Amino acid sequence: MKPLARLRxxxxxxxxxxxxxxxxxxxxxxxARGATSIEQAQPRLANLLPPDELGGLDDxxxxxxxxxxxxxxxxxxGDFDCDGATACAVxxxxxxxxxxxxVSHAVPNRIVHGYGLSPALVDELAALKPDLLVTxxxxxxxxxxxxxxxxxxWQVLVTDHHLPGEQLPxxxxxxxxxxxxxxxxxxxxxxVGVMFYVLLALxxxxxxxxxxxDAGPDLSxxxxxxxxxxxxxxxxxxxxxxxxxxxxxxxxxxxxGCAGLRALIEVSQRDARRLSASDIGYAIGPRLNAAxxxxxxxxxxxxxxxxxxxxxxxxxxxxxxxxxxxxxVQQQMxxxxxxxxxRVALADGAAPAAVCLFDPEWHPGVVGLxxxxxxERLHRPVIAFAPAEPGSQVLxxxxxxxxxxHIRDALADVAAxxxxxxxxxxxxxxxxxxxxxxxxFPAFAEAFRQVAAAxxxxxxxxxxxxxxxxxxxxxxxxxxxxxLRDGGPWGQGFPEPQFDGEFAVLGWRVVGERHxxxxxxxxxxxxxxxxxxxxxxxxxPGRVRIAYRLEPxxxxxxxxxxxxxxHREPC
Numbered sequence: 001m002k003p004l005a006r007l008r009x010x011x012x013x014x015x016x017x018x019x020x021x022x023x024x025x026x027x028x029x030x031x032a033r034g035a036t037s038i039e040q041a042q043p044r045l046a047n048l049l050p051p052d053e054l055g056g057l058d059d060x061x062x063x064x065x066x067x068x069x070x071x072x073x074x075x076x077x078g079d080f081d082c083d084g085a086t087a088c089a090v091x092x093x094x095x096x097x098x099x100x101x102x103v104s105h106a107v108p109n110r111i112v113h114g115y116g117l118s119p120a121l122v123d124e125l126a127a128l129k130p131d132l133l134v135t136x137x138x139x140x141x142x143x144x145x146x147x148x149x150x151x152x153x154w155q156v157l158v159t160d161h162h163l164p165g166e167q168l169p170x171x172x173x174x175x176x177x178x179x180x181x182x183x184x185x186x187x188x189x190x191x192v193g194v195m196f197y198v199l200l201a202l203x204x205x206x207x208x209x210x211x212x213x214d215a216g217p218d219l220s221x222x223x224x225x226x227x228x229x230x231x232x233x234x235x236x237x238x239x240x241x242x243x244x245x246x247x248x249x250x251x252x253x254x255x256x257g258c259a260g261l262r263a264l265i266e267v268s269q270r271d272a273r274r275l276s277a278s279d280i281g282y283a284i285g286p287r288l289n290a291a292x293x294x295x296x297x298x299x300x301x302x303x304x305x306x307x308x309x310x311x312x313x314x315x316x317x318x319x320x321x322x323x324x325x326x327x328x329v330q331q332q333m334x335x336x337x338x339x340x341x342x343r344v345a346l347a348d349g350a351a352p353a354a355v356c357l358f359d360p361e362w363h364p365g366v367v368g369l370x371x372x373x374x375x376e377r378l379h380r381p382v383i384a385f386a387p388a389e390p391g392s393q394v395l396x397x398x399x400x401x402x403x404x405x406h407i408r409d410a411l412a413d414v415a416a417x418x419x420x421x422x423x424x425x426x427x428x429x430x431x432x433x434x435x436x437x438x439x440x441f442p443a444f445a446e447a448f449r450q451v452a453a454a455x456x457x458x459x460x461x462x463x464x465x466x467x468x469x470x471x472x473x474x475x476x477x478x479x480x481x482x483x484l485r486d487g488g489p490w491g492q493g494f495p496e497p498q499f500d501g502e503f504a505v506l507g508w509r510v511v512g513e514r515h516x517x518x519x520x521x522x523x524x525x526x527x528x529x530x531x532x533x534x535x536x537x538x539x540x541p542g543r544v545r546i547a548y549r550l551e552p553x554x555x556x557x558x559x560x561x562x563x564x565x566x567h568r569e570p571c
Contacts, residue, residue, distance in 0.1 A: 005379075005463040005567055007500055007547055025480060026487045029468055029497050042487075043243040045220070055182040057201040059173035063132060063157050064202050065209070068100045072131035077117055078107040078301055079137040079191070080292030082285045086229030087136035087159075087192035089258075089304035090222050094199040095134075097217040098206060104128055105305075107297045110365055111389045115433065117145035122152070130154055137161070137191025140176055141426040143169045159194045161235075162426050163408055186240040188493070192229030193244060196222060223248040224257035225304060227489075231277045232285030234430070236493030245489040249275060260303035263316035264288065271554065277489035278496065287316070290323035293365030326366065333362050333370045337384065341374065353461065354381040354452030356445035358395065362386035368398035368431070375400040379463035381407060381452055383434075385441065394423070395441060399432040404460040405452065408432045414447045421447060465547050465567040467500035473523035478559045481552040500547045502571050503527070510535045520546075520563065528553065531565035543571040 016036025018027050026041075035041035051057055067074050074095060078088030088105050095103045106125055108114065113121040116138035122145050125133070132155045139146065139158030146156050146169040156171040163178050175198055177184040189197065196219070203216045227248020230241055237245060251257055252265070252275050261284065265272045268283035291300035303315040337357050355378065357370070367384035374382040383399040401407035408427040411434060415422045421444045425434035436444055471480070490496035504521035511517045516534035520527045529548065547567035553560035 005465045007465045007467060007545070007567060007569070009467045009469050009500070023480075023483050025471075025475060026483055029484075029487070032468060033494055040239060042246065043239045045243055045247050047239065048243050049185055049240050051184075051197045051201045051204075053183040053185070054175060054177060054197055054201070055179055055184065056173055056175040057198065060157050060159070060175050060198055061202045061205045063155060063173050064095070064100075064134075064198075065205060067132045067155075068095075068098070068206075071101060073102045073104065073129060074100055074132045074134060075125060075128055075130040076103065076105045076134045076136060077121070077125075077138075078105060078297065079116065080107060080110050080297040081137070082232035082288045082292075082300075083191045083229040084137035085288055085292070085297055085300045085304060086225040086232075087190075087195045088301050089260075090192055090199070090225050090229075091134055091136050091159075091195050092305060093225075093258075094195070094202075094219060094222055097219070098199065098202055099211065104130070105301060107292075107301055109296050109298075110292060114388070114435070117142040117149065117156075119144050119148040121145060122148040125149075126152065132157065135159060136195045139169065139171065140164045140174070141169070141424065143167070146171050159191070159198055161189050161191050161194050163428065165426070186238055188236045188238055188241060190226075190230040190233040190235045190241070192226050192233075193235075193241065196226050196244070220247065221251075221256075224251045224261055227252070227277075228261060228280050228284055228288075231280040231489070231491055232289065234281075234492050237277075237489060237491040238493060242489055242494060245277060245491075249277065249489060258304060259307055259309045259312035260305070260316065263303070263309065263312035264319065266313070267316040267320045274485070274552075274554070276485055277491050281491070286326070287319045287323045290326040291319055293369075294326050294329070294363070295322055329363055330366050330369050330373075333359070333366055334373050336362075337370050337374050338377075341378070351378045351380050352449055352453070353456045354383075354449050356383045356385065356397075356441070356448060358385040358441055360387060364388055364396040367396065368400070368433075371398050371400040375402065379461065381405055381410070381456075383448065385436075387438070388435065393438045395436055395438050397434045397436065399427065399434070401430045401432075402460065403430075405456055410448070410451050410455070413451050414444065417451075418443070418447050466495070466498075467547050468497050469499060470501045471499045471550065473525060476522070476525055476527060476550065476561060478552055478561055481550050481561045484550055485552060496549060498547050498549050498566055500545065500567075502543060502545050505540050505542055505544055508540055516540070516565075518565070520544075527563055528556075528560070529563035529565050531568060534565060534568065540568070541570045544568050545571050 010032045013031035014036050030041040076091040078084045092105050108121045134157045140160040140162050158171040158174040160176045177187050207216050227245040264284050270279045288300045291297050306312050364386040367386045371382045371384040381401045383397045385395040385397040388394040388396045399407045406429045411425045421440045423435040506521045507519035509517050514533050516531040518529040520529050546565050548563040548565050553562040
């Protein structure tokens with residue numbers, strides 16, 4: 001039922017103008033990604049877009065300046081994913097740096113409160129007696145919660161990056177680059193990026209009022225958190241986001257990150273000096289996210305706010321344990337999803353245009369990961385559902401999509417055609433979340449499949465593996481591998497380089513039950529390779545065509561390199 005992926009090579013781009021000493025390999029890769037100068041390929045903070053055109057900043061900064069001047073109680077309300085946690089930490093730390101003395105934070109519990117600023121969370125926040133709520137990474141869809149907060153006499157500032165609905169919530173100020181008519185050139189800031197921009201604008205306004213000298217507090221110390229939240233949320237790394245992430249990575253590599261991130265790097269056994277965006281995506285982000293998935297993201301935010309490295313170490317160890325539990329739960333749910341998929345195959349063995357999965361025993365905090373795994377396996381939009389809490393008749397769904405199919409718009413289409421089915425939804429082009437009654441699941445699944453089938457063409461349903469072409473025999477070396485690692489940050493919208501070629505299989509063995517360790521021959525070279533999840537129960541053929549990443553092999557050390565196989569087919 002898994003679609004056959006098509007291995008294709010990216011088109012070469014305009015080579016552009018490059019400084020002397022820029023490796024030819026990187027020039028080729030940058031050009032294929034549309035970058036024709038060092039400023040586009042490796043943007044610096046000096047190239048950062050100014051906040052001037054980001055809508056809502058005048059109202060937002062006026063609220064914050066008044067709250068700071070009158071010593072009001074500001075409560076930053078986070079979200080239970082990595083972007084929401086880092087945005088909360090940036091908000092709390094940044095507001096304190098800018099003179100706010102009464103700053104607290106809160107975060108919803110996925111099971112108890114549901115998503116975002118809900119009425120249930122507002123009821124709980126009443127004990128804090130806030131004057132101003134600042135939402136980060138949510139709020140644009142939290143109409144009921146914001147109305148409840150306003151009814152209690154609180155002011156509300158929404159900072160978000162999700163797509164708005166037809167109606168905006170009744171907040172005092174909203175900052176979201178995706179509001180209709182907003183002129184900010186980059187629409188792909190993460191929630192943490194939006195909050196960072198609010199702080200930049202606030203510092204400038206305070207400076208204009210004479211609160212500081214010429215500069216004011218150095219907000220660049222927050223960029224380690226901005227980098228982690230941006231990468232973990234999988235927003236496209238346009239030039240602006242790459243400037244933010246690159247600056248944050250430089251701080252982390254220099255050992256200048258906050259105590260919590262340094263502890264998470266340590267517990268995940270990464271070398272901070274060589275940290276990459278992929279390390280954030282595969283090691284740091286998941287450990288923070290695990291708290292919000294299985295426990296309470298308050299623990300993750302506490303890790304990011306403490307300046308005591310000993311305390312950060314203890315919290316990071318706990319987060320590491322929770323992440324281990326998350327992996328076990330995810331593997332069980334993924335295996336169950338695989339079994340469920342075997343029952344929805346069509347007569348020709350193909351998958352339907354879109355898939356909805358539900359199991360009453362699944363955990364609502366992990367369904368997004370299951371949807372992501374199944375989306376990768378099928379190259380189809382997938383929505384995975386679980387009860388909002390054990391025994392609940394309300395289902396929480398998490399959706400993941402493929403290029404060319406806007407998942408949030410698809411849900412809006414379903415809601416327009418069948419307004420009785422979806423209780424609430426929100427999200428992006430590639431990911432979304434929703435709630436619906438358990439009894440509505442069969443009707444929703446059919447309605448969603450119909451919307452997807454009408455929109456998805458055979459071309460969109462064709463899974464492509466994009467390659468940057470072949471590497472020359474002389475490029476399978478440590479210098480090339482390090483240039484590739486350090487040439488980023490790579491990520492969504494600026495994909496990590498991978499190459500393809502035909503290799504002889506000189507040896508192989510299974511490691512960790514699921515992975516395939518290979519020894520490959522190419523142009524007289526013997527190369528070590530690993531294909532994670534590559535063991536299918538059948539020995540690989542004598543010759544294979546693969547797509548792969550070239551990485552330094554830090555485990556073996558020295559000049560060793562390793563190929564990480566991302567696609568394999570017989571020659």
